Amino acid sequence: MRDFESITSGEARSVRYVLCDIDDTITTDGKLTARAYSALWDLHEAGIRVIPVTGRPAGWCDLIVRQWPVYAVIGENGAFVYYLKEGHKRVFLHPSVATGDVQGRLEQVKQACLKGVPGCRVSGDQFARIYDVAIDFNEEPPYLGLAAAEQIRDICVKMGAQAKISSIHVNTWYGDYDKVSMAKLFLQETGETDPRESVLFFGDSPNDEPMFGYFPMSCAVANIAPFLEKLSHKPTFLAGQQSGAGFAQCVKTLLARR
Numbered sequence: 001m002r003d004f005e006s007i008t009s010g011e012a013r014s015v016r017y018v019l020c021d022i023d024d025t026i027t028t029d030g031k032l033t034a035r036a037y038s039a040l041w042d043l044h045e046a047g048i049r050v051i052p053v054t055g056r057p058a059g060w061c062d063l064i065v066r067q068w069p070v071y072a073v074i075g076e077n078g079a080f081v082y083y084l085k086e087g088h089k090r091v092f093l094h095p096s097v098a099t100g101d102v103q104g105r106l107e108q109v110k111q112a113c114l115k116g117v118p119g120c121r122v123s124g125d126q127f128a129r130i131y132d133v134a135i136d137f138n139e140e141p142p143y144l145g146l147a148a149a150e151q152i153r154d155i156c157v158k159m160g161a162q163a164k165i166s167s168i169h170v171n172t173w174y175g176d177y178d179k180v181s182m183a184k185l186f187l188q189e190t191g192e193t194d195p196r197e198s199v200l201f202f203g204d205s206p207n208d209e210p211m212f213g214y215f216p217m218s219c220a221v222a223n224i225a226p227f228l229e230k231l232s233h234k235p236t237f238l239a240g241q242q243s244g245a246g247f248a249q250c251v252k253t254l255l256a257r258r
Contacts, residue, residue, distance in 0.1 A: 012257035028243040036244030039251035044069035059128025078182035079131040098174035132173035139168035164207035180210035221246035
C-alpha cells in the first residue's frame with residue numbers, strides 16, 4: 001500500500017469518477033462533517049462524478065441523489081442505482097436481484113441472527129430498506145465488535161444468503177450481486193468500456209474488499225487498520241487520517257495534483 005500523498009499527477013488526472021463508501025469513510029462518528037461535505041462539492045465543481053456506494057437503504061439513497069452533489073448513488077450493497085436525468089430520479093436495478101418470497105426468506109434469516117447472536121438487533125434504518133436486511137452490531141449500543149459480526153455473517157451464509165460486514169452492520173440479501181458488480185454494470189451503462197481506468201474508490205471496511213480488488217486505484221481511510229489483516233485484496237493507497245478527515249485530505253491532494 002502507498003500513502004495517498006504519493007499519488008502522481010498522471011494518476012490524479014486519470015480520475016473521472018470518485019466512488020466512495022459512506023459510513024466511517026466520509027462520515028465521522030455517524031456525522032457528515034462540513035469538511036467532508038465540502039470535499040464532495042469540490043469534486044463536483046472540478047467535473048469529477050461522485051457516486052456513493054453504500055449498504056444504506058433505498059430511503060436514504062433517494063435523499064442523497066436529490067440533495068447531495070453526486071452523479072448517482074449505489075444502494076443496499078448493489079441492489080440498485082438511483083440517478084437523476086432531466087430532473088427526474090431514475091432507477092437502475094441489478095438484474096440478479098432476487099424475486100419471489102424474498103421478504104419471507106429474509107425474515108427467517110433475521111430471526112436466526114437475533115436468536116443466534118445475543119445483543120444484535122435489526123438496524124434502525126430497516127424501515128427504509130427494500131431488498132436486504134441489516135443487522136446492527138456496532139452502530140448503536142451495545143457495541144458487539146467484529147467477532148459478533150462474523151457470527152452473524154456465518155448464520156446468513158449458512159442459510160444461503162449473501163452477507164457482508166460493514167463497520168456498523170451485517171447486510172444480508174438474496175441475489176447474485178454486490179457493490180463491485182453493480183458499479184461495473186452502471187459505469188458501463190454510462191459508456192465506460194473499462195471502468196477501472198477512470199475510477200478512484202474510497203472505503204473503510206471488509207465489505208469494500210471487492211472494490212479494492214477490482215479498481216487499480218483505491219484508497220482506505222486510516223480506520224481500516226483493524227480489518228487489514230483479514231483482507232486478501234488491500235487498497236492501493238492509505239489515507240493519513242481517519243474517516244471524513246482522511247477522505248477530505250485525500251480529495252484536497254487529488255485536486256491539487258490535477
